[in-house]
Amino acid sequence: MRAMVLDQFGGRLQLKEVPDPAPPGPGQVLVRVRACGLCYTDVKIASASLPGPLLPRLPHILGHEPAGEVVAVGEGVMSVAPGDHVALHIYLPCGRCRACWAGDETLCDSVRQLGFNLPGAMAEYVVVPEINAVRIGQHVPLEEAAIIADAVATTVHGLRERAGLRVGETVLVIGAGGLGLHAIQVARLGGARVLAVDQAPDKLELARKVGADDAFLIQSEHAAKQVLAAAGGPVDLVVELVAKPVTMSLAAAVLRTGGRLLMIGYQPGVDVAIPTPDVVLRNLSIIGSTASSLLSFRESVRLVEQGKIRPVVTDRYRLEEANEALERLKRGGILGRAVLLVA
Template sequence: MRAARFFGPGDFRLVEVERPSPGPGEVLLRVRAAGLCHSDLHIIHDELGGYPFPVPLTLGHEIAGEAVETGPGVDPSLIGRRFAVFGPAGCGQCAFCRAGRDNLCTESLAIGLARDGGYAEFVAVPAHALVPVPDGVGDAEAAVATDAVLTSFHALANVARVRPGETVVIIGAGGLGLNAIQVARAIGAYVVALDVQPRKLELARQFGADLALDSRSVDPEKPLLDRRIDVVGDFVGNDATKLLAQRLVSRGGRVVLVGLGSVAGSLLGLRIVADEVAILGSFWGTRAELATVLDLIGRGVLRPPVETHPLDEILTWMQRLREGAVEHRVALVP
């Protein structure tokens, strides 16, 4: 079968490999869609501070597929059903998993990051990582829901705990940011989107932003609005946006860091302490939240923007993603 594999920094190729077989507790999925993610670029180009990824590794952690074979100990009635894959998987036994924070499990192997993922025709995954895809949710939508939507939902709904009537600033109107805008609006917040690309600002307005501004025109020394800013979500994560987020948020507000544009950045210590600004990290989301997100998509509350392309074009689309030429989200179809 075809699979796009990471062989080391700068070495990412579409190759032929053997079709996997599901082991005990696993299910073999025929991949129906796998979403592209900036995190894959960080891996391919060694931008995560030398973090050790196994090689060779089939990347792709946003997966939707159809169960075609079950391993020992797995109910065969799963065969023929559509599932989204909860990427962190979780072991189900550790303190984090027992507390419902399975996105922080350190015992399991994240799919597409620590074990082979979905940039392939087939992938074997733990059965407990499967979340049923509701009727009315397309394969591409289900795939990107597992990260691009789940991450935004987790960051705003459960980490920052956005409340109705609050003001939320979203920095970065890309694949994550456009979903974050929808999540914040669904909660009932007033939403401001910041980006540097006119087209992305236009999309931000289309997806529900009350106000969309070029971040280069923002003076953090002057009030951005005539209302307090309760939450700033940084979905870019470079040094400049982290500083901007800290400067924009109102006294007693929350900054939630999601993007991984850089692995460092400055903290405004006096501002954080004297104004009691909470700096919150947010990673992916939980399996329970993924089920919620898929339900929201199925009911039309969230509409994740996604386009599809053949898996054979993955190198082209990875390059376009790196160049900033992808407007929202791309899902690859084998």
């Protein structure tokens, strides 16, 4: 099968012929990948800028936002059949540790992940456990189904499971890119008033189109005043997707007493801080959130099927154009999410 392979950190991906996966064993599903979304984490992996334990052994196939068509199933598989369209949850936890028992499988000490420590979906085929292949209606384009795995499910998990979004709250989304555009939709769906900030004017316009009540430039010295004025006062929840000192300062400036800061974005090697008096004396809650649970993933698939969340795919590339797509993503030239059309 064809795959884009990373042979050395910092180098370009190489289009290669690699062995097909083994036929699916009991409880496994063979999927022909039709689309694979691109995430800035792919840039971090390829450039070796993630912490060492998260980096794969080389050579490696990237890709952790896959969707495709079931080709074959192993013995005992009942939830999907050949011909079904599926979106894939990328986390393969052990199922035996304390984190798994608590439903926090992304924190499993021995978790395996497609595109991280397992071969990813920038390839024509992958094999996954049945539980990871979630059937999705064929009315949903597979290029949109692909980005459910990260861009959609990460925000559903963060806002609903981690931050406990409540009806009637005001939410500020910092960063209106691939994740932020879906965080806006999730917050609106949860009954919140939503504001957004970003450094790119065209992203602000797209943020308004997907449901933001208003959007502002982060570079403006008046950004905090604009947010407070539009919100009618401090906000209940900030969704931080950028992780830079300027954005953390903005979050602290606009959160109400007792407010919550949901941190999803991160930058390796960049430390950010909020003054301790703000956290302690104003009872601020700082909540970290990574990826999604299987529960949030399945919920995200249903929300997309029902048209309640629309995956925002703005750029499409062929598999062999992965390097060009990643370079454009690195430069900040992609408004929503980019997708590789694999087959």
